[in-house]
Amino acid sequence: MGKLLVTGATGNVGRHVVSQLAEAGLEVRALVRDPGRAGLPVEMAQGDLTMPETLHPALEDVESVFLLWPAFTADGAAEVVEAIAKHARRVVYLSANAADEPGTHYHEIERLIRNSGLGWTFLRPGGFAANTLGWAGQIRQGVVRWPYGAASRPLIHEKDIAAVAVHVLTSGGHGGAAYVLTGPEQLTQAEQVRVIGEVIGREVRWEDQSPDEARDRMMAAWGDPAFVAAALRTWEGFVAVPEPVTDTVERLLGRPALTFRQWAADHAADFS
Structure with missing residues (x-):
């Protein structure tokens, strides 16, 4: 090779x-x-x-x-x-x-x-579990204020994305493939916050924020109006229709995808 x-x-x-x-x-x-x-x-x-x-x-x-x-x-x-x-x-x-x-x-x-x-x-x-690191400061304060707490996604651990990339880079049969990768379970954003709190041993509450208020905050952090608008539309859509779970990680790697709780345990120090 x-x-x-x-x-x-x-x-x-x-x-x-x-x-x-x-x-x-x-x-x-x-x-x-x-x-x-x-x-x-x-x-x-x-x-x-x-x-x-x-x-x-x-x-x-x-x-x-x-x-x-x-x-x-x-x-x-x-x-x-x-x-x-x-x-x-x-x-x-x-x-x-x-x-x-x-x-x-x-x-x-x-x-x-x-x-x-x-x-x-x-x-x-689909959604990266690592994106929830953006809540770290609020989690330390015990309350996360963010829009669309009922938006549900099967967030994926970055280790699984990397493992699939390595598998594809080092084995044959993947030419022309487009692999959709997710974690193994759907969790709402509010549930994600609860899991992080359980892992780090701290009670953390979720408070829904209005999309308009969130837009101002996200623009200050990300600075790209189109990206902010797309993110808000995506979360709103996942309230009614959660992001689907795929079994691609398990099919390619021969083991289950890592759970969000496992991701939170790997990153507990980032929230403490």
Whole structure:
């Protein structure tokens, strides 16, 4: 097997992809902005997906790429995909379950990859359990105020996303597949908060926040009006129609997907 390049290598998913590939004894290179601060146990190449000209040295002798796009738009993605196609044979792209919706950057990047001549596999996770880390400050105070407490999703542990990525990168039969990945159980947002409280041994209440109030708060944190509007629409939709559970993780890995309670236990220190 040829060398593997991991982008987003210091993030929630990418760091696990790097460590799991390294533990398997495979030849891994991590694309990072600052090798001196990344602290990864593999070869590192300095580069930035927002500056496609920096990618060519990192792609030398690379056969497969794990691609995690760092922005809410597809600006610059065409140049990045073109650079990957000049060097590698295959890309595993961490997309999203929203990729079937035209107009999203996920949809556009998938289109670019499909037309690039690369072999490809798309990983389309639903809600990330790690997104609930945004409530950490409120959880420490004992009350989470957020909109749509009844919105229900089967949140996925980042370790499972990474494990699927590693499986796909290191085995055959995944060319042209788009895998929808979820956790094993649907929980409302209010239930997610309750589980976190139980794991850390602290009573935490949920209080529904109005969408208008939440919009102002989310704009201050995220700064992208389209992304904020899409997030609010998504949560509102999951009140009436919960996000479906898939068995993809179990089918690919031969074990059940990790539960949200397991995720909360892994991250208990982040809420304490």
